[in-house]
Amino acid sequence: MNNPYLPIPMIIKNITDETTVKDIKTFELAFLNKEDEKNFSYLPGQFAEISILGSGEAPIGIASSPTEKEILKFTVKWYEKGVVTNALHNLFVGDKIGIRGPFGNSFESKNIKNKSVVVIGGGFAFTTLRSLTTYMIHSHNRNKFENITIIYGARSPDDLIYKKELKEWAERDDIKLYVTVDKGDKDWKGREGFVPTVVEEVAPSAQEASAIICGPPIMIKFTIPKLVELGFSPENILNSLEMRMKCGIGKCGRCNIGNKYVCKDGPIFSLAELNDLPKEY
């Protein structure tokens, strides 16, 4: 049996700066051992513990989709005081790191198949939503979902991550994509405005639809009431929680909210589940 505390050795194959200020980077990792690659099976919404020798571990959502073979992607924000995220930002292509996982539940575990899905993301928290969108629109999966609507907002055009994917998705006629920024620059020709307002304008009928939200707390705070007003049931509003974690496997008790471990029972919870938990998140 594999030891869940033992990191899987990986090599950095590519690093993409998502913003011009270089504070958000996407790391493409490849497995050093074929056997590890074969055994690493995940679904959108899950996360891994990124492990850097001498710095420690940090939970990071998996940004790649299982339909993208051979590599795993992680998009990480630089934060002055963040020990692991800072160390990661100082690495280069060819450097080796470890990961543990995949951990947590997936969006699919929340019964989103055969339904219309509205994906609502804000800022750099779009990571696991990139995984989900890439997965849903893949030719093997597209017919498992009805209408797919993606609403993504950031403070400025430069703060939008995955610009290449956004361009590709905009050209597809089998999904609806709405990108908005709080304030555009001189080259911005798209929407301006906050995500909750766009949700109110363009969200599909709540009948048999799931809404999946990842973003800054302020966006979530104002988006959830809009979805409730639009008739989305609490069971069909899904949110991924970010709590401090250590083991990632429900053993250390670091991440619990009431009787739930965010690492094991989450990180994805429906609003109905969250309504039953103490407000410690």
Ligand SMILES: Cc1cc2nc3c(=O)[nH]c(=O)nc-3n(C[C@H](O)[C@H](O)[C@H](O)COP(=O)(O)OP(=O)(O)OC[C@H]3O[C@@H](n4cnc5c(N)ncnc54)[C@H](O)[C@@H]3O)c2cc1C
């Ligand atoms: C399920 C899950 C998925 C996640 N996915 C991602 C992801 O895809 N990309 C990503 O960048 N992060 C993600 N995070 C958040 C990340 O795990 C934390 O920011 C983590 O603290 C980083 O570890 P560190 O060692 O760099 O920082 P630490 O050394 O643990 O933090 C040091 C101090 O900085 C604060 N801090 C750290 N990071 C931030 C930040 N970004 N903003 C504000 N304060 C901060 C901490 O609260 C602490 O006070 C995720 C967290 C969870 C639980």
Ligand code: FES
């Ligand atoms: S991180 Fe250890 S129980 Fe969740």
